[in-house]
Amino acid sequence: MPELPEMExxxxxxxPALSGEKIESVLAPGINAVKTFxxxxQAxxxxxxxxxxxxxxxxxxxxxxxxLGPLTLLVHLMSAGRMQLLDKRASMRDxxxxxxxRLPEGRELRVREFGTRQAAWVKLLRPEDVESEDSLATLGPEAWPDPPEFSTLLDAPRPLHNLLRDQRVIAGIGRTWADEILHAALLSPFKRGNDLSPEEASVLxxxxxAELGRVLQVYEEKVQLPLPEKFPKPVRVHAEQGKPCPRCETVLEGVFYEDYVMTYCPECQTEGKVLKDRRLSRLLK
Ligand SMILES: [Zn+2]
Incomplete structure (x- = not known):
């Protein structure tokens, strides 16, 4: 779930809360999320x-x-991680x-992960190794606030929903905000990047x-330290299938994948076409 606006x-x-703050000690309990040694x-x-x-x-x-002088700690929360700055230390049984x-006065910067899968990761690097770290070295341009022109960026025979979430193509967008962006742009999630007209690319x-900025603005008003376990979700369409489209009131449709749903409005985005539900079509085979 954490995407660009959440991490921003x-x-x-x-x-501002951490700058100048002293670290007392660092622990990686339970399943080890630390991918470097x-x-x-302990450095x-x-x-x-x-x-x-x-x-x-x-x-x-x-x-x-x-x-050791300057070091950089990279944290990727993946889909179920959370980060909070708390006044009390975690129970070792958590x-x-x-x-x-661990920070002075019993405070603690804590990375937690919910659900059964362990995917969140942490890497500790020397400054000269940061740029060549795999996930950063392959990262596309930032999706916000000023990405390059989309006609070149998305010029590939792949569905837009897929391209927008590919961090090597454009950095920061995941399942939730991809749905919102495509709905706002009145574009089908299955339209191919290289089929975009110059006008459509510009609208997208x-x-x-606009969408990432809108979400960030909501967070600016509502998200404060110690940082929430559950973020407010200013969604209009994502995972709202079955409800009316906020723009035209057509019932929103969902395409269900193994571990997520893609939501769209048939009237606004797919010329009235209801796209095949992947889950259902697999069951019917
Ligand atoms: Zn609609």
Missing amino acids: IVARRLA DPPL LDQGQFTGVRRRGKVLLFDVESAA RTSRLLI RDATI
């Missing part, structure tokens, strides 16, 4: 936060390590804990900037 507001809230996580002990940044859906924490960064780019 997390970075905006954490940056050199430098060791952060007694270090000091110098900044918090975001690239795509990845958070970057800059730390001045007592032993099985959702993935990373606990504008819709991307």
Whole structure:
């Protein structure tokens, strides 16, 4: 679930709160989410936060390590991770804990993950290794606030819903906001990127900037520290299948995949066509 707007507001809230803050110790309990071993996580002990940044859906924490100088901690929450800055430390029995960064006065920066799958990850890197880290090195341009022209960016024979969520093509969009952006742009999720007219490409780019900006504005008003476990969801269509389209009141349709749903308005986006439900068509085979 965390996409660009969620990670952007997390970075905006954490940056002023953490800058200059001393790290007492760092723990990675339970299933190990830490994907690097050199430098060791313990290099952060007694270090000091110098900044918090975001690239795509990845958070970057800059730390001045007592032993090793500048280091960067990368955190990717994937679909079920959460990050909070809390006044109390986690119980060691809390099985959702993935990373606990202990701060003075009993406070704690905590990465938790809900659900059965473990996917959230953490990497500790030296500054010279940050740009070449796999997920950052392959990242496309940021989807917000000023992505490049979409006619070139999305020029591929792949469905728009797929292209928009491909981090190598454009960084920061996931399932939720892809649905909202395509609905706002009046475009079918299955239209192919290389079938976009120049006008459509321009409308889609504008819709991307506007939708991500709209969501971020809601978060600016509603999301405060310690940061919520559940974010407000200012959606108009995503996962709202069966309800009326907020624009034309046609019933919204959903295409169900194994672990998510893609929602669209047949009237606004697919010329009245109801697209095949993948789940249902597989069952009927
Ligand atoms: Zn509609």
